[in-house]
Amino acid sequence: xxxxxxxxxxxxxxxxxxxxxxxxxxxxxxxxxxxxxxxxxxxxxxxxxxxxxxxxxxxxxxxxxxxxxxxxxxxxxxxxxxxxxxxxxxxxxxxxxxxxxxxxxxxxxxxxxxxxxxxxxxxxxxxxxxxxxxxxxxxxxxxxxxxxxxxxxxxxxxxxxxxxxxxxxxxxxxxxx
Amino acid sequence: xxxxxxxxxxxxxxxxxxxxxxxxxxxxxxxxxxxxxxxxxxxxxxxxxxxxxxxxxxxxxxxxxxxxxxxxxxxxxxxxxxxxxxxxxxxxxxxxxxxxxxxxxxxxxxxxxxxxxxxxxxxxxxxxxxxxxxxxxxxxxxxxxxxxxxxxxxxxxxxxxxxxxxxxxxxxxxxxxxxxxxxxxxxxxxxxxxxxxxxxxxxxxxxxxxxxxxxxxxxxxxxxxxxxxxxxxxxxxxxxxxxxxxxxxxxxxxxxxxxxxxxxxxxxxxxxxxxxxxxxxxxxxxxxxxxxxxxxxxxxxxxxxxxxxxxxxxxxxxxxxxxxxxxxxxxxxxxxxxxxxxxxxxxxxxxxxxxxxxxxxxxxxxxxxxxxxxxxxxxxxxxxxxxxxxxxxxxxxxxxxxxxxxxxxxxxxxxxxxxxxxxxxxxxxxxxxxxxxxxxxxxxxxxxxxxxxxxxxxxxxxxxxxxxxxxxxxxxxxxxxxxxxxxxxxxxxxxxxxxxxxxxxxxxx
Numbered sequence: 001x002x003x004x005x006x007x008x009x010x011x012x013x014x015x016x017x018x019x020x021x022x023x024x025x026x027x028x029x030x031x032x033x034x035x036x037x038x039x040x041x042x043x044x045x046x047x048x049x050x051x052x053x054x055x056x057x058x059x060x061x062x063x064x065x066x067x068x069x070x071x072x073x074x075x076x077x078x079x080x081x082x083x084x085x086x087x088x089x090x091x092x093x094x095x096x097x098x099x100x101x102x103x104x105x106x107x108x109x110x111x112x113x114x115x116x117x118x119x120x121x122x123x124x125x126x127x128x129x130x131x132x133x134x135x136x137x138x139x140x141x142x143x144x145x146x147x148x149x150x151x152x153x154x155x156x157x158x159x160x161x162x163x164x165x166x167x168x169x170x171x172x173x174x175x176x177x
Numbered sequence: 178x179x180x181x182x183x184x185x186x187x188x189x190x191x192x193x194x195x196x197x198x199x200x201x202x203x204x205x206x207x208x209x210x211x212x213x214x215x216x217x218x219x220x221x222x223x224x225x226x227x228x229x230x231x232x233x234x235x236x237x238x239x240x241x242x243x244x245x246x247x248x249x250x251x252x253x254x255x256x257x258x259x260x261x262x263x264x265x266x267x268x269x270x271x272x273x274x275x276x277x278x279x280x281x282x283x284x285x286x287x288x289x290x291x292x293x294x295x296x297x298x299x300x301x302x303x304x305x306x307x308x309x310x311x312x313x314x315x316x317x318x319x320x321x322x323x324x325x326x327x328x329x330x331x332x333x334x335x336x337x338x339x340x341x342x343x344x345x346x347x348x349x350x351x352x353x354x355x356x357x358x359x360x361x362x363x364x365x366x367x368x369x370x371x372x373x374x375x376x377x378x379x380x381x382x383x384x385x386x387x388x389x390x391x392x393x394x395x396x397x398x399x400x401x402x403x404x405x406x407x408x409x410x411x412x413x414x415x416x417x418x419x420x421x422x423x424x425x426x427x428x429x430x431x432x433x434x435x436x437x438x439x440x441x442x443x444x445x446x447x448x449x450x451x452x453x454x455x456x457x458x459x460x461x462x463x464x465x466x467x468x469x470x471x472x473x474x475x476x477x478x479x480x481x482x483x484x485x486x487x488x489x490x491x492x493x494x495x496x497x498x499x500x501x502x503x504x505x506x507x508x509x510x511x512x513x514x515x516x517x518x519x520x521x522x523x524x525x526x527x528x529x530x531x532x533x534x535x536x537x538x539x540x541x542x543x544x545x546x547x548x549x550x551x552x553x554x555x556x557x558x559x560x561x562x563x564x565x566x567x568x569x570x571x572x573x574x575x576x577x578x579x580x581x582x583x584x585x586x587x588x589x590x591x592x593x594x595x596x597x598x599x600x601x602x603x604x605x606x607x608x609x610x611x612x613x614x615x616x617x618x619x620x621x622x623x624x625x626x627x628x629x630x631x632x633x634x635x636x637x638x639x640x641x642x643x644x645x646x647x648x649x650x651x652x653x654x655x656x657x658x659x660x661x662x663x664x665x666x667x668x669x670x671x672x673x674x675x676x677x678x679x680x681x682x683x684x685x686x
Binding site for chain 2: 007008009010011012013014016017018021026027028029036037038039040041042043044045046047048051052054055056057058059060062065066068069072073075076077078079080109133136138140144145146147148150151173174175176177
């Protein structure tokens with residue numbers, strides 16, 4: 001179970017899309033539980049995600065139903081990735097429930113990815129990564145740019161199971177618009 | 178005369194009306210069975226199975242006469258639904274052997290064997306295969322194989338269960354068949370006796386036009402049968418687009434738990450047929466005949482196509498529990514919309530995929546949890562309109578790892594070489610959030626809304642002008658801007674030029 005947290009426009013959804021792309025491009029299947037109905041199929045397809053290999057479950061704001069949906073999917077062997085996008089108002093996940101979810105995913109061989117504005121599964125996550133926007137690039141002459149060129153996201157590991165705290169691992173990803 | 182095919186088989190099920198009922202209730206095969214019609218005291222036997230015929234029960238007897246001849250006789254009312262279902266099942270069974278078959282009537286199918294010699298060793302093997310396929314759908318059939326449909330039909334009525342007439346020997350074989358062993362229209366047997374005819378050979382020796390002049394059309398048909406000549410074209414049967422199975426009940430069912438075993442039997446038969454045809458159920462419609470004379474119909478769209486009866490019965494029971502019939506049930510009819518079954522994944526190096534049964538269960542539970550409209554596969558619509566997509570079914574039949582997976586032209590390595598991990602993803606706001614926008618020289622400078630958002634636009638790029646459907650009433654026209662706001666967020670801002678309103682439509686994230 002991996003947790004990916006960060007503020008708006010920090011690049012966390014782009015990282016999720018990158019994961020979906022990696023999974024579907026190698027022929028496996030992914031499931032996305034989308035609490036806020038925010039997933040954009042158009043930009044995902046443009047990023048190379050094979051949408052026919054993605055099961056999209058829309059929570060329509062019902063956060064506890066979304067957690068139940070993730071629990072069901074985590075117990076279904078065969079999905080390479082089950083992602084939960086909790087959006088900007090993450091639900092409270094009891095620690096025992098988070099650990100049960102982790103155990104279910106481990107038994108099924110499913111990779112769980114939780115993305116949101118803040119951490120919700122706490123110590124149950126084997127890896128917690130914070131996204132921060134480092135740089136924003138526009139192109140065009142003078143003070144009036146013509147278009148958004150790209151964005152750089154810094155990925156900072158805030159918790160890694162088995163590693164001493166604080167963990168000082170950082171990586172940067174560059175996204176194009 | 179049409180004689181385009183070289184070898185033909187006739188698949189025949191004796192006492193088909195009774196066989197159709199036995200197919201619905203296999204236990205009836207162990208008992209003498211009579212199919213009856215009409216209300217007492219005018220109830221008459223329509224047909225009897227082999228055991229009942231051995232006891233002297235014949236079509237046309239009254240119910241009382243039949244019971245006197247066979248005290249252990251089991252009587253069942255004729256069921257048109259069961260007969261139609263059995264007829265289709267027999268046709269589909271034959272279709273699994275040859276692509277060219279003809280529906281010659283209830284319990285009678287002609288099969289064109291042309292070209293099957295490359296798949297089967299000889300005609301007898303084809304005949305055995307046809308019998309096995311018919312038995313798989315619950316029907317005991319006899320098979321005759323000859324050079325014409327007429328000769329094959331006679332061969333299917335006499336001799337062993339798989340009766341093959343070698344090419345060139347049909348005439349001699351038919352000539353020896355007694356007329357009394359075949360079924361004729363009512364007036365013909367007496368005429369044959371009066372004329373002193375005992376075998377088909379005797380009838381074939383008569384001039385055809387003379388028989389036709391004296392006996393009319395029935396005589397001509399009888400003469401063609403005796404000579405083994407086909408004079409009608411082979412009318413190829415194609416399977417109907419809907420797969421149906423039905424069962425009439427001679428008792429009333431009031432509760433769903435009591436209805437489940439009936440649904441299991443009917444659906445089991447339907448699934449057996451679909452498995453033989455390599456098909457899966459996508460949508461299932463159930464039509465319950467009610468004691469009041471009406472019908473109660475429900476439709477179940479499966480989240481994943483299935484070919485197994487057990488999980489579908491559970492779904493049907495849930496659907497009927499949620500929408501119970503208004504009166505007692507006296508008949509069940511199921512109709513399935515089907516899709517082809519795809520090859521199963523089997524590559525050693527392919528990533529694992531969910532098992533169809535597990536996936537169907539999970540999809541069903543997800544559907545119950547969040548609604549069928551919120552579970553599926555995103556499909557981007559080929560349109561210029563932003564955020565135009567639909568949600569298609571997550572097709573379990575597509576669960577085959579792509580052999581070309583990883584053969585991505587724009588690979589991660591190439592992206593890395595360019596220094597980019599990919600395009601920035603968007604998070605959509607559905608519905609778009611209306612905002613008030615201050616502009617200067619046509620460019621947005623400040624964004625605010627009623628929920629307290631009030632931010633300065635630090636940088637913006639645009640506009641990108643989009644429009645569509647200007648030719649009808651759904652016309653739309655947007656100007657889109659990419660804006661970086663002072664709260665460190667980057668949005669896609671849209672100006673509806675038709676209504677002069679602004680919306681935040683998506684967030685770059």
